[in-house]
Amino acid sequence: xxxxxxxxxxxxxxxxxxxxxxxxxxxxxxxxxxxxxxxxxxxxxxxxxxxxxxxxxxxxxxxxxxxxxxxxxxxxxxxxxxxxxxxxxxxxxxxxxxxxxxxxxxxxxxxxxxxxxxxxxxxxxxxxxxxxxxxxxxxxxxxxxxxxxxxxxxxxxxxxxxxxxxxxxxxxxxxxxxxxxxxxxxxxxxxxxxxxxxxxxxxxxxxxxxxxxxxxxxxxxxxxxxxxxxxxxxxxxxxxxxxxxxxxxxxxxxxxxxxxxxxxxxxxxxxxxxxxxxxxxxxxxxx
Numbered sequence: 286x287x288x289x290x291x292x293x294x295x296x297x298x299x300x301x302x303x304x305x306x307x308x309x310x311x312x313x314x315x316x317x318x319x320x321x322x323x324x325x326x327x328x329x330x331x332x333x334x335x336x337x338x339x340x341x342x343x344x345x346x347x348x349x350x351x352x353x354x355x356x357x358x359x360x361x362x363x364x365x366x367x368x369x370x371x372x373x374x375x376x377x378x379x380x381x382x383x384x385x386x387x388x389x390x391x392x393x394x395x396x397x398x399x400x401x402x403x404x405x406x407x408x409x410x411x412x413x414x415x416x417x418x419x420x421x422x423x424x425x426x427x428x429x430x431x432x433x434x435x436x437x438x439x440x441x442x443x444x445x446x447x448x449x450x451x452x453x454x455x456x457x458x459x460x461x462x463x464x465x466x467x468x469x470x471x472x473x474x475x476x477x478x479x480x481x482x483x484x485x486x487x488x489x490x491x492x493x494x495x496x497x498x499x500x501x502x503x504x505x506x507x508x509x510x511x512x513x514x515x516x517x518x519x520x521x522x523x524x525x526x527x528x529x530x531x532x533x534x535x536x537x538x539x540x541x542x543x544x545x546x547x548x549x550x551x552x553x554x555x556x557x558x559x560x561x562x563x564x565x566x567x568x569x570x571x572x
Contacts, residue, residue: 510535
């Protein structure tokens, strides 16, 4: 049984393995009604996905996932139903994608210094026309046999505290929320609890401090339905959402590259999450 709603997926426009039209085809086959495409720092896959879904029962919810930093952690902000043509929005995303290339090259250089050499050309091949990211580096490491799984590459080398980690383009969570709002979009806090295999508690973001700040910046939602979230975790997040007048959303975070993410439509997300999100956006359709 698949959910009718998946509001968090990735395509080859960033670090997913399926082209936008292929992702739409899978969603249609599984009977989804709403599919949020939220590539990292990129909206480049949206037009293809929207066109592929035209005339079908599926709505492609235009989205993006912006990575930001806080002390000792990362915060990801999802944006939905923004103006695709908003100049400042697109210029900022372009700058972030451009910075990803330099960041990835420095990570490859660090790996070589650690005795784990991989070819930069192979990382570029894996990224294709999409935004290069750590999963492409991890895949190259996996192919070389340096690690046995993608999560192992992050745990040993590429994670925030790993020896090959390089800081990202500096954007604060508040700046990401404000950018999405200026482009007419709806901002949602992604995966507020980071859960890894074998971890029953997860690493919780500093929500008591973070949520009031983001709400003041314009945040209107928070993910409560996500891979590894127990009913207790979802209930805790929902209580926080109610306290700050936020809607709850969720999705698979599908990448399809063997990492710790769910399959398309695998996470059961209430249809109400989609209808409330769309209502906040004024009922706009993807364009």
